[in-house]
Amino acid sequence: MNVLITGAGGMMGSHLAERLLLESAEVIATFHQPTINMQTVDPAVTFEELDVLDHDAVFTLIESRKPQEIYHLAAQSLPTVSWTDPWRTLRVNGEGTVNIFEAILRARKNDPSYNPMTVIACSSAEYGASLVPERVPVREDAPLLPLHPYGVSKVAQDLLGHQYYYNHGLRCIRARIFNCTGPRKRNDVASDFARGLVRALKTGRSLKHGNLETHRAIIDVRDMVDALIALAREGRAGEAYNICADRAYRVSELLEMYFELAGQRVATELDPSLLRFSDEPIIFGDTTKIRTDTSWRPRWDLKQTLADMLEFETRQYAEGTG
Structure with missing residues (x-):
């Protein structure tokens, strides 16, 4: 091939x-x-x-x-x-x-x-x-x-x-x-949270975020x-x-998952620069068609995805490339 x-x-x-x-x-x-x-x-x-x-x-x-x-x-x-x-x-x-x-x-x-x-x-x-x-x-x-x-x-x-x-x-x-999302991702909410959390844990600074009320299905x-x-x-x-993933989560729920994975919370701060001119309240797609026409089914749980990303960003920070 x-x-x-x-x-x-x-x-x-x-x-x-x-x-x-x-x-x-x-x-x-x-x-x-x-x-x-x-x-x-x-x-x-x-x-x-x-x-x-x-x-x-x-x-x-x-x-x-x-x-x-x-x-x-x-x-x-x-x-x-x-x-x-x-x-x-x-x-x-x-x-x-x-x-x-x-x-x-x-x-x-x-x-x-x-x-x-x-x-x-x-x-x-x-x-x-x-x-x-x-x-x-x-x-x-x-x-x-x-x-x-x-x-x-x-x-x-x-x-x-x-x-x-x-x-x-x-x-x-x-x-x-x-x-x-996944390891190596940049400039999405999941990777921003992972990098921000690692930096907050290492430096004591707050984790900056945008809109926490939107819902996203993240695969x-x-x-x-x-x-x-x-x-x-x-x-x-x-x-x-x-x-698309099988379920949509409120963005604030992602943040809570990261805190649970880290075993501790950090201070958070709204960053106006992370707010968009317009923001879809929910992004979630029906996957009936791909499931009907192919053998594909999603297998990975979001919490495992976030755990892998947190591990990746921790390693990148330690190597000075995070």
Whole structure:
């Protein structure tokens, strides 16, 4: 199996690369401006630099290597950044996706039998204003009403997948990814709490937080990776699928879980910079469709996920890289 992962320099992509290597797959793990400490990734993963906005480079890689599975995870993935840099957010997420599909079309001109499966990392942020209590857990047929430029860029990715499948017959899956976390994650509530707690325990400073009243269904990265692979091999081409945990927790409950894991509490402090212009009150997706079409089921308990993250951040702090 010859597999391409764009965005392997991110938390999800790096775990996916490690998982696929266990299958003895040939993994083309590409990165550009990584968001993780790449020294924490299994050395068996061989990274190659690729900017998905460089269409010539994308074309050359896909035409020369012809991956059978493509996991397109490369993105500007932070809603907060999308408010200050909507231009790059829309370019990376939209144009980068176009480059992947156009590269496949070019490769098919020279080899009509080339027919890879592409899994696009879309997002629950596409639902936006549809994520209201009376509609959750939200289904794939809910209106796409994003509340920030990042969400808009993910709608673009999603609909590009539909368009290239409908008009060109390119096999793809639109994976609508809900909150996902695990070791190496940065800039989400679970990783912010883990890092903040470790620093608070070591320095005596308070742990800063944003809105504690929202509800989030947070899935372990290991379950997410299994879902992406299951969709690539068992999902129906052209379809959109939610990937989400089984339960939504109030953000304050996550904080309490961390205190329980640490065996002590620390002082907390509201940081206004962590508050968003608009914030979905609950993010929770219905996973009936992926469970019906594939053999995937989530296996990891959230408390175990947080324990693994706390251990990871403690180790990173001790090594001076936290």
